[in-house]
Amino acid sequence: MKPTLVLVGRPNVGKSTLFNRLTKTRDAIVADLPGLTRDRHYGHGKVGSKPYLVVDTGGFEPLAKDGIFHEMARQTEQAIAEADAVVFVVDGRVGITAQDKEIANKLRKLERPVLVAVNKAEGMKHTVVAADFYELGLGEPFPVSATHGDGVRDLVEMALADF
């Protein structure tokens, strides 16, 4: 059985871009429009000789109770239930948001590995970027760049270390 890596995070942090890099496809919808990916996308990836499944999710809106935001939250929760490891994607340029904190609160209760991927970190000082996101209480954050590829391999190797 391939381990399943699930990408979660608020809209526009770069989940779909990371999905595309991990699966080397253009399957996920990448756009400047936040929340465009409203469903889950599944793809196959490989790190070294280790295959894995990767799941891209839409937004994560714990505050909204109805409509599309509720649906996205539901999809994300379902995807998390299927996860062997969760990659929580945040935006290194924006910093921690209230929504990030809410997601972190949920993820801290999970009994599964959760890695914080600090995306859009190209050209930024990695030690500084990582330090900012320690506050989420999910361990050592991994600075990555989904568009450039920096740090992505290390992230996946760490996420799948137990599989």
Ligand code: GDP
């Ligand atoms: P999602 O809503 O979390 O799936 O985010 P997307 O993958 O659709 O990306 C949202 C925006 O962030 C797009 O304009 C991407 O091109 C941009 N983006 C994604 N990854 C990176 C990155 O590593 N660096 C920078 N600078 N921009 C990125």
Ligand code: MG
């Ligand atoms: Mg997306």
